[in-house]
Amino acid sequence: MRHLKNLLVLTTSVAAVVALTALPAEAAGTADRTWGKCGSGNTCLFDGRYGRYKFWTAPDCGFYDLSKMRPRLDDRLSSIRNRSDARVVLFDWDSTTGWNHVRTISPWKKANLRPHENNRVDAIEIDC
Numbered sequence: 001m002r003h004l005k006n007l008l009v010l011t012t013s014v015a016a017v018v019a020l021t022a023l024p025a026e027a028a029g030t031a032d033r034t035w036g037k038c039g040s041g042n043t044c045l046f047d048g049r050y051g052r053y054k055f056w057t058a059p060d061c062g063f064y065d066l067s068k069m070r071p072r073l074d075d076r077l078s079s080i081r082n083r084s085d086a087r088v089v090l091f092d093w094d095s096t097t098g099w100n101h102v103r104t105i106s107p108w109k110k111a112n113l114r115p116h117e118n119n120r121v122d123a124i125e126i127d128c
């Protein structure tokens with residue numbers, strides 16, 4: 001019985017080490033494949049992290065209220081890829097304070113939103 005218990009502990013430890021070493025490489029590979037889904041010159045919004053589940057591509061320069069889209073697209077942005085020369089500004093709407101700056105994405109940058117920014121963005125401005 002003691003032998004069986006030791007074997008179980010060893011097996012569990014090996015599995016944990018394999019899981020820990022396998023995860024980063026797999027995550028990086030997935031990220032590289034999914035971030036590619038945004039055409040050059042566009043700014044793309046994604047429901048998932050690392051550019052997964054694209055839900056909108058900005059059509060041009062300007063300010064877009066995502067709550068006015070049908071279906072609504074507010075409160076779901078988790079990652080963004082800006083493949084344009086424009087600066088992109090993200091806003092959250094508050095009925096008391098109005099439009100609040102969440103984050104600015106520089107030209108040709110991509111980002112996963114931080115936990116306090118995630119699923120909060122209600123508008124996007126393509127500043128060009």
Ligand SMILES: [Ca+2]
Pocket residue numbers: 074075092093119120121122
């Ligand atoms: Ca919001």
